[in-house]
Amino acid sequence: MILADIYQLWNSAWPAGLTMLGLGSGFAVVLLIASEKLKVKVDPKVEEIHKALPNLDCGACGFAGCGQYAKAVLAKPGELLGKCAPGGPQTSNKIANILNLQISESGPIKRPIVHCRAHTTDKTFYAKYQGIQTCLAANALANVQACNFGCLGFGDCVRACKFDALHIVEGLAVIDYEKCTGCGACSKACPRNLIEMIPFSQENMMIVACKSREAGKVTKTMCKVGCIGCSICAKQSDIFSVDDNLARVDYEKYQPTEQTRHTDGGQAETAMNKCPTGVIIYVGKGRTGSQGVRKDKG
Amino acid sequence: MDTVNTLIVGFISIVLINNLVFTKFLGICPYLGVSGRIDMAFGMGMAVTFVVTLSGTLTWLIDNLILMPLNLEVTRYVCFILVIAGAVQLVEMYVRKFFPSLYESFGIFLPLITTNCAILGLCLFINLWGIDSLLEAVVLSFGAGIGFTMAICIMAGIRENLNLADVPECLKGAPITLITAGLLALAFMGFAGMIR
Numbered sequence A: 001m002i003l004a005d006i007y008q009l010w011n012s013a014w015p016a017g018l019t020m021l022g023l024g025s026g027f028a029v030v031l032l033i034a035s036e037k038l039k040v041k042v043d044p045k046v047e048e049i050h051k052a053l054p055n056l057d058c059g060a061c062g063f064a065g066c067g068q069y070a071k072a073v074l075a076k077p078g079e080l081l082g083k084c085a086p087g088g089p090q091t092s093n094k095i096a097n098i099l100n101l102q103i104s105e106s107g108p109i110k111r112p113i114v115h116c117r118a119h120t121t122d123k124t125f126y127a128k129y130q131g132i133q134t135c136l137a138a139n140a141l142a143n144v145q146a147c148n149f150g151c152l153g154f155g156d157c158v159r160a161c162k163f164d165a166l167h168i169v170e171g172l173a174v175i176d177y178e179k180c181t182g183c184g185a186c187s188k189a190c191p192r193n194l195i196e197m198i199p200f201s202q203e204n205m206m207i208v209a210c211k212s213r214e215a216g217k218v219t220k221t222m223c224k225v226g227c228i229g230c231s232i233c234a235k236q237s238d239i240f241s242v243d244d245n246l247a248r249v250d251y252e253k254y255q256p257t258e259q260t261r262h263t264d265g266g267q268a269e270t271a272m273n274k275c276p277t278g279v280i281i282y283v284g285k286g287r288t289g290s291q292g293v294r295k296d297k298g
Numbered sequence B: 001m002d003t004v005n006t007l008i009v010g011f012i013s014i015v016l017i018n019n020l021v022f023t024k025f026l027g028i029c030p031y032l033g034v035s036g037r038i039d040m041a042f043g044m045g046m047a048v049t050f051v052v053t054l055s056g057t058l059t060w061l062i063d064n065l066i067l068m069p070l071n072l073e074v075t076r077y078v079c080f081i082l083v084i085a086g087a088v089q090l091v092e093m094y095v096r097k098f099f100p101s102l103y104e105s106f107g108i109f110l111p112l113i114t115t116n117c118a119i120l121g122l123c124l125f126i127n128l129w130g131i132d133s134l135l136e137a138v139v140l141s142f143g144a145g146i147g148f149t150m151a152i153c154i155m156a157g158i159r160e161n162l163n164l165a166d167v168p169e170c171l172k173g174a175p176i177t178l179i180t181a182g183l184l185a186l187a188f189m190g191f192a193g194m195i196r
Helices: A004-035 A043-051 A066-075 A088-098 A134-140 A155-160 A186-188 A217-223 A232-236 A263-274 B002-018 B027-032 B038-067 B073-098 B100-106 B110-115 B119-128 B134-161 B174-191
Strands: A109-113 A167-168 A172-175 A195-199 A203-208 A239-245 A246-251 A280-284
Touching: A004 B038, A004 B073, A043 A066, A088 A239, A109 A172, A109 A203, A134 A155, A134 A203, A134 A232, A134 B119, A155 A167, A186 A195, A232 A239, A232 A263, A246 A263, A263 A280, A263 B073, B002 B134, B002 B174, B027 B110, B027 B134, B027 B174, B038 B073, B038 B100, B038 B110, B038 B119, B073 B110, B073 B119, B100 B110, B119 B134
Parallel strands: none
Antiparallel strands: A109 A195, A167 A172, A203 A280, A239 A246
């Protein structure tokens, strides 16, 4: 009885199995022929370089993703080697090894700085902005925020950052240097070009956290912490220069020394302390961005 | 004349009235997943159109020439999936060889067409609706692909504009997308009852 059942099952099962087998092998043959005919040759070095990259697809190198960069760097290693900011020199060395190249010593790593230190309470507003909540849109509308140079605080840079290294703290973009990889996405996103990539030759860098080119008097009415272009810093140290009512740091002259952590024997430090609005500040690891060192003048 | 008439009516029916996405809710995964940008959506629609036309035709042939004469209708699902997977592999190789940039922008979504239920759904519907001519099956499969392309492109267009809208916090992301999809389907309900 059972035997008959098994026999029946077998009888109905084998044609199905055979058909499936036939169809399967038929498609296998077609795909086999197709794979031979449509073969794409990939250089094994591309795969190796791709593996060495951080695979973040951040676009710092100027390509859409790590895959494209791997291909491009193989074609033009002279120009493109070392463009991977998140990977840094380590990744560049790995790629150079794969390509049998010697890498020359590259300059200090670049990190973004925000040229503004005004929080909401420091700024003056002429009106309340209720439009689309992006800096790009807010920037198109004149005179909502009194200062036409300062941070708008809608976080276009925060959205551009893939590493969660930027946050809006009370209306000001603040960079977390522990998480920053230096890809430069925020710098491109800022409609006011407030974020600049500078060479971080030291852990903490001195910056002028303002971009206002208004006359000192005007700046004072608009912002409590803006640069008024008084030139006190430029008189103290030659790394500072004042142009268009705005102080700047010359990072070519900004060289680290062994004895003093600060530049040119502490003159810059003096200039920082003498700044009447406290717009010269240190940023870097361990310092919470632009609100870092604040000298409260009595 | 009669055949041509049937074909035209069948085509319009599958594109507008019995659109797989809007009325059968098939293929929702790529419909929501790849509809962020309109150019990507169009590329996806074209790839799906190609696969669904190829597999719809092949499965009709296999169904009518092999499975039905042998009384093996139970193995339909397995066979159809086999055909679809094979067709997708073929498309992938072809796109990689001749359109490398398109291949890179698709990424994972190209192999995922294999599991697009709109395709398997259509292959099974063709049998369910009792389509008995090859030509009609080809036209219906092609129409299904065009319908899918239309649906995903409309959705992508809406979503591109939705990015600029001030969506309430609680509805941001997936919820508003699903609501949009529902309203779109509702709008297409207006075509129901026009034919058959």
